[in-house]
Amino acid sequence: MAMKKFINDPANLTSELLEGYTMAYSNKVKLVSDKLVCRVNEKSKDKVAIVTLGGAGHEPALEGFVGEGMLDVSAVGDIFAAPGPPKVFEALKMMDRPAGVLFVVLNHAGDVMSANMAMKMAEKEGLNVKMILTHEDIAPGIDTPDEDKRGLVGCVPLYKIAGAAAEAGASLDEVYRVAEKFNNNMATLAVALKTATHPSTGESIFDLADDEMEIGMGQHGEAGTGKSKIMTADETAEIMLTQLVKAVGAKSGDKVFAMINGAGATTLMEQFIVFRHVKKSLAEKGIEVARAHVGEVLTVQEMGGFQMFLAKMDDELIKLWDAPCDTAFLTIR
Amino acid sequence: MSEVNFDMLCRIMSSAVGKIRDNHEELTKLDSAIGDGDHGTTMLRSMESVDTTIAEASGDDVKGLLYDIGWNIMCCDGGSTGPLLGSLFMGMSDGVEVETTLDADAVAAMFRAGLEGMSVQSKANVGDKTMMDALIPAVEALEAASKEGKTIAEMFEAAAIAAKQGAESTKDMQAKFGRARNLGERTLGFQDPGATSISYIFAGFAEAINV
Numbered sequence: 001m002a003m004k005k006f007i008n009d010p011a012n013l014t015s016e017l018l019e020g021y022t023m024a025y026s027n028k029v030k031l032v033s034d035k036l037v038c039r040v041n042e043k044s045k046d047k048v049a050i051v052t053l054g055g056a057g058h059e060p061a062l063e064g065f066v067g068e069g070m071l072d073v074s075a076v077g078d079i080f081a082a083p084g085p086p087k088v089f090e091a092l093k094m095m096d097r098p099a100g101v102l103f104v105v106l107n108h109a110g111d112v113m114s115a116n117m118a119m120k121m122a123e124k125e126g127l128n129v130k131m132i133l134t135h136e137d138i139a140p141g142i143d144t145p146d147e148d149k150r151g152l153v154g155c156v157p158l159y160k161i162a163g164a165a166a167e168a169g170a171s172l173d174e175v176y177r178v179a180e181k182f183n184n185n186m187a188t189l190a191v192a193l194k195t196a197t198h199p200s201t202g203e204s205i206f207d208l209a210d211d212e213m214e215i216g217m218g219q220h221g222e223a224g225t226g227k228s229k230i231m232t233a234d235e236t237a238e239i240m241l242t243q244l245v246k247a248v249g250a251k252s253g254d255k256v257f258a259m260i261n262g263a264g265a266t267t268l269m270e271q272f273i274v275f276r277h278v279k280k281s282l283a284e285k286g287i288e289v290a291r292a293h294v295g296e297v298l299t300v301q302e303m304g305g306f307q308m309f310l311a312k313m314d315d316e317l318i319k320l321w322d323a324p325c326d327t328a329f330l331t332i333r
Numbered sequence: 334m335s336e337v338n339f340d341m342l343c344r345i346m347s348s349a350v351g352k353i354r355d356n357h358e359e360l361t362k363l364d365s366a367i368g369d370g371d372h373g374t375t376m377l378r379s380m381e382s383v384d385t386t387i388a389e390a391s392g393d394d395v396k397g398l399l400y401d402i403g404w405n406i407m408c409c410d411g412g413s414t415g416p417l418l419g420s421l422f423m424g425m426s427d428g429v430e431v432e433t434t435l436d437a438d439a440v441a442a443m444f445r446a447g448l449e450g451m452s453v454q455s456k457a458n459v460g461d462k463t464m465m466d467a468l469i470p471a472v473e474a475l476e477a478a479s480k481e482g483k484t485i486a487e488m489f490e491a492a493a494i495a496a497k498q499g500a501e502s503t504k505d506m507q508a509k510f511g512r513a514r515n516l517g518e519r520t521l522g523f524q525d526p527g528a529t530s531i532s533y534i535f536a537g538f539a540e541a542i543n544v
Contacts, residue, residue, distance in 0.1 A: 035410065055412065077410040077411075077412065078378075078409075078410045078411065078412075079371065080369050080412070081371065081375060081411050081412030081414075082410070082412045082415075083410045084406075084407040084408050084409060084410045084411070084415040084416070084419070085407050085415070085416060085419075086404065086407055086408050087408070087410060108512070109412075109413045109510060109511045109512065110411075110412030110413035110414070110415070110416070111412075113413050113415075113416035113417070113454050113455075114415065114416055116454075117407075117416055117454070140515070148514075150515075198370050198371055200374050201361055201365075201370050201371055201373075201374060203361070203365050203370045204365075205370055216515075
């Protein structure tokens with residue numbers, strides 16, 4: 001079957017999407033050296049810079065969150081594929097400054113390999129960079145070692161937390177500390193309903209029967225923990241929420257940040273219906289949803305499903321979330 | 334033939350590129366079963382950069398050529414394929430002198446250095462359903478054949494067979510690394526696309542040597 005997407009030559013997907021994005025939001029972002037999405041109004045050099053890397057095809061993530069109060073540079077690879085170490089090193093070098101760079105990496109094989117090689121190059125040149133790895137997917141099991149857990153949508157609120165600390169003038173150690181605190185208190189679980197088409201090949205990225213869903217599906221269609229028949233929003237939300245609450249260790253009296261991230265083909269209507277259950281179910285447990293976000297943050301083309309994200313928050317983290325930011329896809333005033 | 338020189342190295346590399354070009358659709362199909370289905374296009378993009386690197390190379394600097402091949406593959410932004418393949422060729426570069434012709438022992442040593450380069454990026458071993466399942470037996474076959482005093486053509490023939498068998502053996506394995514890891518038992522019965530790519534690269538080397 002022919003691929004139903006509004007694209008041109010599949011070989012130019014990433015370059016054309018980055019061109020279009022930076023044209024549309026030219027007041028906020030610019031494209032440097034083909035694959036580096038950077039802030040237009042650059043952060044002053046006496047503040048820590050926040051850099052990340054990742055594949056394309058997940059819009060608005062990751063480059064949609066470049067801007068004041070969040071990311072300084074996003075190094076973009078190809079569709080679902082990490083940028084190579086030379087490009088990542090270029091991003092780190094471009095942001096080199098005495099205040100230092102916090103380098104946020106999602107735990108996926110290609111991302112980590114590129115990041116580690118780029119870090120070696122950075123060390124050789126004496127750059128002041130600290131790397132932080134997100135690994136909040138609990139699909140393989142809560143007690144699974146960190147290196148076996150994928151980094152999902154949690155990187156985006158982490159950019160916000162780290163970015164706010166950096167804007168406030170915190171040192172690299174301090175920015176790293178709050179980012180790592182958030183990192184250690186967050187968890188994500190995904191559910192898939194419908195497959196997506198890989199825009200480079202036109203092939204479906206996984207198979208799921210019409211009446212099935214799969215909890216734990218990754219953001220490239222990697223399989224999760226098991227297929228089941230489709231359940232209602234409330235039933236699905238409750239299964240996922242129970243595991244997330246356990247993972248972050250939230251109990252009565254605690255405050256959390258809750259997020260529903262649409263995968264691409266799940267409507268906002270559905271996402272709000274799911275969120276409604278999350279809020280109510282947490283209230284019954286005495287857990288307060290202190291802050292929330294619902295919408296498409298990190299997508300997988302037209303995949304049906306969503307990622308449910310939970311983070312245990314303290315006053316310091318809430319204050320950092322509330323600090324102003326101005327990016328194309330998240331603005332807080 | 335008893336030696337590999339700069340021109341022969343270029344020829345075997347281009348042959349490997351051709352082998353990937355001829356089979357990239359199959360690689361993508363294999364990846365669709367246990368990955369996200371883009372291995373063929375990524376391999377093709379990465380290996381086609383080898384042809385460009387060769388076209389721009391001058392002189393007979395074997396070490397520099399291998400380094401440039403590795404670096405330019407990593408510049409293709411191909412997820413884990415870039416660092417893995419790139420470090421294979423950059424590792425091979427570490428294992429040779431600047432202007433040199435390689436005898437049988439030196440060829441085996443060059444590929445051993447390549448394997449060590451890739452091992453820095455991948456902790457996988459034989460049995461983990463990765464590129465290593467083809468690369469490790471191929472390098473071992475080169476070393477064994479060189480010890481037995483075989484010709485370079487015979488060495489590459491043995492390496493291609495070992496790599497092919499290694500790639501086929503991944504059908505019975507469960508993935509332990511990369512995106513396929515999350516599929517666990519569901520990867521059984523499917524040949525690993527990365528190992529298959531390595532076996533095509535060695536098949537390309539062997540064909541060019543035998544011509």
